[in-house]
Amino acid sequence: MKAAHALALAAALTLAAPALAQTATESPADAAPPTEDVPTDVEPVVPPGGESPSAPAPVVGGVVTGVILQGLDKVSARTSVVEVPLDGTATFGTLTIRARQCITAPPDEKPETSAFLEIADTPPGHDPLPVFSGWMFASSPALSALEHPVYDVWVTACKMAAPGKP
Numbered sequence: 001m002k003a004a005h006a007l008a009l010a011a012a013l014t015l016a017a018p019a020l021a022q023t024a025t026e027s028p029a030d031a032a033p034p035t036e037d038v039p040t041d042v043e044p045v046v047p048p049g050g051e052s053p054s055a056p057a058p059v060v061g062g063v064v065t066g067v068i069l070q071g072l073d074k075v076s077a078r079t080s081v082v083e084v085p086l087d088g089t090a091t092f093g094t095l096t097i098r099a100r101q102c103i104t105a106p107p108d109e110k111p112e113t114s115a116f117l118e119i120a121d122t123p124p125g126h127d128p129l130p131v132f133s134g135w136m137f138a139s140s141p142a143l144s145a146l147e148h149p150v151y152d153v154w155v156t157a158c159k160m161a162a163p164g165k166p
Contacts, residue, residue, distance in 0.1 A: 066159035
């Protein structure tokens with residue numbers, strides 16, 4: 001049985017050798033162009049509502065409804081997931097977090113999620129003290145970080161509604 005397989009393999013290599021030798025000597029310039037059909041009548045994608053091209057691209061798969069953050073309490077060394085609705089607030093320890101906007105890059109670009117957050121520290125019996133206002137980036141949390149002695153907060157993702165549901 002093994003001899004039959006060896007003879008079949010030898011015959012296949014003998015028949016394929018001239019074609020392999022010819023392919024090996026061809027330069028890329030001599031190679032035939034790919035025969036893949038490339039559409040030439042592609043129309044530009046216009047976001048729903050006819051927004052300007054400078055507006056953020058719509059998020060694939062649904063509507064952004066909030067921001068998902070990760071929070072670290074440095075005293076207890078515990079992490080928590082914090083979900084903040086857009087233009088709403090959530091609390092993490094003594095922090096009050098308001099999410100203004102969340103943007104996720106389209107699937108064909110480098111993965112990136114960024115959110116505009118306003119964070120205030122509201123210790124019991126005191127007025128709120130703003131401690132952060134600006135963009136946070138999931139890929140570079142140290143680039144624009146919350147500086148607080150007790151808490152760290154960073155962006156992990158945008159919260160999405162299912163397609164077709166608000």
